[in-house]
Amino acid sequence: MASPRPGSNMSAIAAALGVSAATVSNALSGKGRVSPELIEKVRAKAIELGYVPSLTARALRTGRTGVLGLVLPDIANPLFPQIAQAIENAASNAGYGVLIADSRGDIATQTEAIGRLLERGVDGMVIVPRRGTRIADIGCPVAVIDTPSTPGNTVSADHWEGGAQMGRHLAELGHAKVLLIGTSISSNVQNDRIGGLKAGLGPDAECETMWIEKVEAVSGEGCPLGLADKAAAGFTAFAAVSDLSALRALTELQRAGIGVPEMVSVTGFDDLIWSPVVTPALTTVRMDMAAIADLAIAALMRAIESEGEPEGDENEVVAGRVTSETDRVPMQLVVRQSTGTANLHASSDARTPNKPTAGELKS
Amino acid sequence: MASPRPGSNMSAIAAALGVSAATVSNALSGKGRVSPELIEKVRAKAIELGYVPSLTARALRTGRTGVLGLVLPDIANPLFPQIAQAIENAASNAGYGVLIADSRGDIATQTEAIGRLLERGVDGMVIVPRRGTRIADIGCPVAVIDTPSTPGNTVSADHWEGGAQMGRHLAELGHAKVLLIGTSISSNVQNDRIGGLKAGLGPDAECETMWIEKVEAVSGEGCPLGLADKAAAGFTAFAAVSDLSALRALTELQRAGIGVPEMVSVTGFDDLIWSPVVTPALTTVRMDMAAIADLAIAALMRAIESEGEPEGDENEVVAGRVTSETDRVPMQLVVRQSTGTANLHASSDARTPNKPTAGELKS
């Protein structure tokens, strides 16, 4: 009834060579004591017979499935492709598969999703928590990707420093009255970014923070943010904490006839898919997702490795949550066309786009 | 060495009740012959002991892992979150886990990724092929989500009809000279959408198709598309085949001082995350991803179910690729603010945004 797996098993190799299955196992894994010649013969026979090991059987015997769970509490997040790609890549390099769990933003569903992953016997999980949700201690190693200021964080981009880079960039361009735009006031990541922005802009800059969720709670989802009024009130830069908000700001300002970047500058975060192709292309700050994923997976590997050991060095694993020695990865400022010098009273050049610059990146 | 699984196993329940493990299995699965009272006692004991079945052991015995593979050849696709969410949801409703495989746009990597999924013993896979790639016959059931006009397609949105809806919408608004914007000429999905658009616009409409890949091959990535010239040449509507291209068009036009929708209309496809929040909000066509995922998973379930049967009814499974009887799911036109009546010579109202309408959706 069970569909016969393709290829053959160890017994087939063993039979073909007149040895025992255990020897085949040892030969292929290089663990036991097997003569070099036999190892070679086994390897050859394995290839000849198209042997593919049963990960299921191995999992049953060893208790390790070779699978990691990836929990993205807010899968609608446009960052998801980047994260998923980086994690999948790092995990598969480490020989692991990635099982996804979605919780559609709901906390209860998230718990249930984590439960399903546990039932499936994942060896560990990578969790990107939503809005600073604390992850309870579950029965397996967990790597948390949030922000360095979150307790229990394993590794993440240095959001604060990224904000500071952007703040300095704007300050250099002469912006002294800046509107900071975030979506949710309860997001640790966004608060870090805003903190960095303020620090980078310097103490003399006049900053105001707008939380889109609050505005929408009053005026409805997708409502105008009233940015034209802000521009009229003297704000010369709009620094959003996400490229999605930046895009929203950009189009709203353009629509109101306010030229970007001649009259006001607009910046975002994350270098999302549309950022390079909109007009003007968005100046933003990019995470090094590959590096973050590598560190997260590496920390997870260490935790899995040292699991089951008799309470050895306790400095690495605390309550199943792993930490990385380098827990913050630098962000990278990407200067494009949406930022320009501060122009308090925009004049006749308001409609003249600036030319794209040759070197787009600036560390 | 192996980390002891949490909870207990069947033998523990059996021992606690003084029965055999097989009886416990039968009781819980409802398969063998067990007295109703005993079934109840077993259930109670299972809960009491916090029993959680080992899916690994079950997989080893039955040959079914309860895991499906999801292959997204182009994970950078902004549609990915929608797809992943829908598939994960449908699969987990059916009791399946979802293992992701990314191939970063590369064909060789895709083959390798599929291989890894097979090694992991997935029971089936959902594949969203890139640009009409033919999926070779691999050793397990496969559901292909592409477009109805692709041979071997299992289920997908009716892209052609969605294009037709949009075409009719534009025609009703009086647009007779329309620029169709696609990215890749080799995409079946995009060609279907464009075909539908032309049909919906009617034979009298003057259409021109611009392929962004071709333009970029000459002028570089992220280059301007020269849409202002097109507008000057009398095009009153720009119908992109993806919201990403639509966004690119929208910002380029706005930047050039061309009012949307007063002077020209802009439309997209897929209702991506930014579409409702940009100004003006994008008129687009939405896929019913949940329905598509449900049908794909259902087809996959049937194929898995009937697998291993002695070449029975051959009408459902052909060469491992499953087909669904309803293989095309209608798309839904979402009218927002980026479309308006055709205005050949835009006059003084070019800068007056139209008010958001109350009822956003229109079937």
Added chain:
DNA sequence: AGTCTCTGATTAAACGTTTAAGCACGCATA
């Protein structure tokens, strides 16, 4: 009373691997 059938359980094998323990042999050492 003897045979048959149905019920409710048990026994045992199987899935494919890993791994601890054991065994036979050759070789060096005492």
Added chain:
DNA sequence: TATGCGTGCTTAAACGTTTAATCAGAGACT
């Protein structure tokens, strides 16, 4: 020559299920 030891392999058990085969007992029929 006996003791010890390292080498190269085998045996057997184990992981936790599922499932075919079997079996004891009870009631119904001839």
